[in-house]
Amino acid sequence: MRTYRTRVALLAASLLLTGCGGGLAASPDSRPGGTASDGAPTATPGAPAPGGTAGAGTREIPGLGPKTRAAVPATARQVVVAAGRGRDSPLSTVVLYHRTADGWQAGTAWPAHNALRGWTDRHLVGDLRSPTGVYGLTDAGGRLPDPGAKLPYDRSARGFVAPGTGFEGEPLAGAFDYVVAINYNREPGTSPLDWTRPLGAERGGGIWIHVDHGGPTHGCVSIAEPHMRDLLRTLDPALRPVVVMGDRDWLAR
Template sequence: MRALRRSALAVLTVLALSACGAVTGEQGAVEQAPGAADLVEARDQLARRADLPTPTPTARPTASRPPTPKPGGSKTTNDASRLRTLPAGTTQVIVVKANGFGTSTGTLQAFSKRGGNWTPAFDSMPARLGTKGFKDSKVEGDLTTPTGVYSFGGTIYGIAGNPGVRYGYHKLVANDWWNENPATDGYNSFFHGADPGGASEALWETNPQYRYFAVINYNIPVREANPPRGSGIFLHVSVPGRSTAGCVALVESDLVKVLRWLDPAAKPRIVMAPASELDRY
């Protein structure tokens, strides 16, 4: 215990001397207190450390960012992009689809091709089909709409005047018929004159359906078949609440919009099929 007391006393003495700097000894000379050299050395070391360069903090790892996708890296997916058999020069396509083969209601979509991608030209439009829906092997009078890919006739027809189409336009007059008599040479074509017989349609009298219509080139040119493969497949004005005899029908305002959009220079095509079958085309 005495040794501890002496050691504590020595420490207190050193602290006091360091505060004053010096004491007077028996000889009157200024002497350094015991342990002062150690304190000086300690101070010198601290000073030297203060002159050292400050350590650079370790950089924190930064979170990696996902790579920015390259423009044009992926194509838009829609019903037009599913089609595989369109001619290379076709830049307009109409897709008419339904939920299955047996329904008379469906939708019509119009697409334009730009930069290799198909983009919608309009919002989807409600459409009416044949009373018995789609059919792969249509025949005359069966009330079905044929499936497949078809071009349009070079002339658009109508009881009303030209709504501003890019195709040729014929305003219907009396004795304008669509020949639907398979026993005649002009089967499945426009005819002006006396009634060709059979189920031929008096176009100028069929209102409102034929206020405007485009010819879908199904069975044009005619392919010989027994029974005949069918005739008079048009894109025309719909009658509220009614299906068609095999055509595709739209509300008049929608139809006019589509007819004005169609451009023969774009080599347009119409594709008709149940939604599940579009990949065939």
């Protein structure tokens, strides 16, 4: 099992300060709208994404405009697209695309939540908006045992606890059973619980893909637990996965 330089001072209560993972979070190489640089190995082709088929793919990922497509690294063979309904909406859709010789293969479209107030190009602590951009996906973890993740997985029954209730009164318990860290204002190659914030604490962090709790998030993207398990079992560091996230108008630039 791979280990991390986890910062033990991180308390469960701090997980809700900003983002969903409490992390004041971003890597200097994963700037909003920039190209992710995550240090993952060279990409190689592999199997289709969950829900995808071996049939003909698309030449370009639908919904991404030229500026957004240019920010996706050429080496990325797996791209998670989190498309928000609107700039100020907490509702979105997540699709995992897999690049093959036939083009981009689309997985199943999964309903998702993002931050309460929608999206922003400059995320700050407490703004209750999800950061737009293209970010590496290099690290995972959760309260529950590893479901078969290919990314390094940090299990912590005490660190991945989401106390209290959400914005719509829904219980947050179980929201961090499985998480994938989004490399916004964080150091890739560390546990999702790592507190390092390269852009500074004021730029927020702890931005994850995690289990949906039935309401808006503080800054993360959330999908149903079965879909989180699918995602963890499919994301492969050898394929240099990234997430492209933002409202649909931003993605279409």
